[in-house]
Amino acid sequence: MSENRAVRLSARQFLDLVADPGTFTGLPDPARASAPDGPLGWRGYDASRARAAERTGERESVVVGTACVEGTPAVLIVFEFGYLGGSLGERTGDRLEAAYRHAREHRLPVVPLVATGGSRMQEGMLALSQLQRVARQSALTREAGLPQIAVVRDPTTGGGWATLGAGADVILALPGAQVGFAGSRVRPPDADPAAYTAHAQVAAGSADAVVPLEELRAALGLWLRLLTGPVSAPAAPPDALGAAGLPETGWQAVQRARSPRRPRARAYLDAWFGDRRVALVGDRCGGADPAGMLCGFGERDGHAVAFAAQTGTATRPAGFRTATRLIRLADRLGIPVLTLVDTPGAANDAEAERQGVGAAIAELFGAVAAARTPITTLVVGEGGSGGALALAAPGNTWATPDSYFSVIAPELAAAILKRPPEEVEATAGQLRIRPQDLVELGVVRGIAGHSRP
Template identity: 70%
Template sequence: MPDRPQAPAGVPARELLAGLTDDFAEAPPESWAAPGTADDDGPLGWPGYGAARGKARARTGEAESVVLGTGRVDGTEAVLLAFEFGFLGGSLGERTGARIEAAHVLARERRLPLVSLVATGGSRMQEGMRALSQLQRVARQCALTRAAGVPQLAVARHPTTGGGWAAVASGADVVLAVEGAQVAFAGSRVRPEGADPAAYTAEGQYAAGHVDRLVPAGELRSALGRWLALLAGPPGDRLEPPPALRSAAPPATGWEAVERARSAGRPRAGAYLDACFTRREEIGGDRCGGRDDQGVACGLGRLPDGTTAAYAAQLGTATRPAGYRTAARLVRLADRLGLPVLTLVDTPGAAGDGEAERAGTGPAVAACFAAVAEARVPVTTLVVGEGGSGGALALAAPGHTWLVPEAYFSVIAPESAAAVLKRDGGRVRETADQLRLRPQDVVGLGAARGIVDPA
């Protein structure tokens, strides 16, 4: 890459850190020692490389392209790693890799969340494969930190490209992106001619499900503070199923159960989330190019006792593959962080259109089943509306599922069952009774533990 940044450097790293924290303290230099003298021409002997680094130091006041240390963001202590784009375009070299590794080691040793404030053009050309191999070093550190159950939060600033996007930002548990930032694997000078510029933006990555939230630059501190308070907050115990939000006697017939669950006036999952949590932050996207399911809400929330829990809620529509993959991602994140999970079931079933099949309904449902089955943290489920077949069961906790009186759970919708059995439409209600899908039937069959009462 060239010696001068090709995009605006934005806020210098130390100024950014000073604005985000009240007490930033830089980590001691001995924690990021790397070979080589300050002014040599690097492992390739690249002519003028040492002089270029010297100019970068004079221009920015930094000895490398990242600054690391600790500080409190709105009361939550964290390890912070900030890229200095003014230093050779925030590029990753061997010394950069040493500092990133030191940040991860410090986060694991002190059990503090790691915040990476990324702004980089990618790997440093003047160090060749020695620079590129730092991505493996960073990936290993991300994996070790993940395995240790220490939260990682990344902010993609302008610009975040190349290995900085692929290995540093995208590997975090939660990814925020500054509105208007250039965010992409391909830098501006190596993209195919005629490529859609929107695909290389924070907004484009958000739309494709690779970023959890877009944040205006002026609101970054408050956004980080909210997320860190949840990520670093004490985990709750196994959640009790929330009480029903409306009093109702169990339905008399199967079809009455179906009609109640499909009623537009009954309480929805959002109302239950509001009743359970005092504050919430949502993750978004499946990291596989999907953010097309507005019928699933996943995130972390603060419980009334001050502890943190995770939630995955179906919002009443047919669930699409991206929704299942996002829910699976949420459950796995909660499992790593030791957070209990609440799932709210309300769907007529998995989406069955051709686009959903091409997007992988089967594998996505399988991933959700696996995430719940493999979870070491307690998972609690409340069916708040329709429990439509395997598309609903994928989010249900074995042995820890409850229903509200206005719900049903069935192997198949009664209309579909009648069609499969070649019955005429007049026998749908009879079929609903035969399916034994009422809440009390589901409990009697051993598929749920009970029906919840109002508070």
């Protein structure tokens, strides 16, 4: 199947694709009586709804109920685009509110399967105001500690995208789906259509993954399993994968941490989680740093653990913001967090400043400091200044033998002190950045692979 080809299915067809066979049970319809041709007296509105009902077999633009997905129960909200373009009206709002209320009463995650063109014009502002109603229900569900995982289909635009879609904790998108706030008929004539696609939303950090239709049930089931499974104890620091012996000098610690042969974040995540992990991508502010920060959830010994891992490059503002998003979500769901520190420091180019790197680091410091869920940190390579420290758990940080942590890179320290280049190595020693120095200073609790207190 082409990755750029959109596939449109009815609500019932989509239910058959996503829900485990025989598990879907619809919720009672809270539909109320309405004035002829709706609240605005829009001529022909009743006839339009009757034709939509005959064509689709549905009485509204959403089907709501409970079902299991790969064995995990959830509340499903399935849009029927064939019913007036999946638009939201007052009766739609009734059904959506009922779905969220049921989720909170029964402690179930909410899964909106969205395909909508926006609010229903024939109901005017009464239709648009349903977005506030949905946002309120979503916020209450978030406060209740229940996850919301959206699947955005073709098309997902307007207020449906800006509430049920983009407002979810995790957003999966179907290949080729049109996704964006502006629908195709209301965009500027010179707008680039490529910006309004599922792939573009992932690239911009506004969605987490594009998932092929045939893989959707498995992917959604894994997400639900990880975000609703049993809560585990604090994560233990992973075992060191690289050199076992400790460095003799500070400069040797730097050289070992910078070695291209040293194991990086992906190696640690592979060893610790295997393939039972999913990625959380993007900062929801228009940016992503997939090359510099790996975030997501994985399964370890039958329990979920969130992770945020630097990859050895200078961390971009979007990377810090994505880690903040990850930690706040894990904290709300009560899932422990593992962070892997490995960066020469925060990106310090002009573009990073324009993107608010200082504010992004501050937000991450705040998220780590405020987290109630336990956070465990392992320094696996370079620990470069505040860009590394922001990801480190106070009082629960460990180090590998081939890592270092420093207030500043030795070369920069020597330059600031106006020392000649030949004194860089001695400066590294004076900074006391070796793993064993960090233990002695009380900066880290212990060294992975060595005796622990």
